[in-house]
Amino acid sequence: MRKRPSSRLLVIDPLQRTLLFRFVHKHGALAGQAYWATPGGGLEEGESFEEAACRELLEETGIQRSDVGRHVAERAFRMQLPDGEYVWAEERFFLVNVSSNVLSGAQWTSLEREVMADNHWWSLAELAGTSETIYPEDLSAILNASGLSGSS
Template identity: 55%
Template sequence: MRQRPSSRLLVIDPDKRLLLFKFVHLAGALVGQQFWATPGGGLDPGESYEAAACREMFEETGLRIDHLGPQIAQRSLTFTMVDGEEVSSDERCFLVRVARAGISSMHWTELERAAIAEHRWWAQAELAASADQIYPEDLTDMLRRAEIW
């Protein structure tokens, strides 16, 4: 099984809302699945977790950051990619505070354009009350432990 190190971004706006993307899979191995997830993705060869987080932040939100907030979590998991490949991931979750809640999809890949149905800024109470599938599953606990919420 291929190892897939990745960086996830916990993007918080001035109102302490968290950015999540809604993925709706209409084709491929995940067809029929939909869930909310944080921005982020796999590392490029030779790339550090921090550099990948900065790159993913720009690609998925259009916002450039030179300095990340702290890494607030690390987790290991196995999951299935859109193409059906099962991977083992070492994920690092970084806190990013932004000055505004806007994003741009200008730099999204074809795969992201096909799968991301919407984005939303979630308040703590909304996230805690949601019946939707949200990844990572312990996201609210992760933010509480880091004293974000």
């Protein structure tokens, strides 16, 4: 099984809320699936996790950073991609505090435009109380371990 290293972003606004995108798959191997997930994506050839985190942050949110610091969490698991391929996902999470929750999708790929249906800034209380599918499943624990607190 091919390894797929990727960088995920824990984007935190001034109210201590975390940005998640709603993915809705209408076609392909994931058709019918809908869930909320952190921004991020796979590393490109020769790219470090940190470089990928900066690139993905810009591409998916319009927020530009030259440094995202060290990763605050990681996980590995088997995952199915939209094209049906199963990969061994190796994810590292980077905490990014932002001063504004204004986003831009100007650099989204055609696949992102197709499947990224919405975004929302989630408080820890909302995450704890939702029945929605959230990835990673232990997002609240990752956020708490990263020093995020409060129930705004």
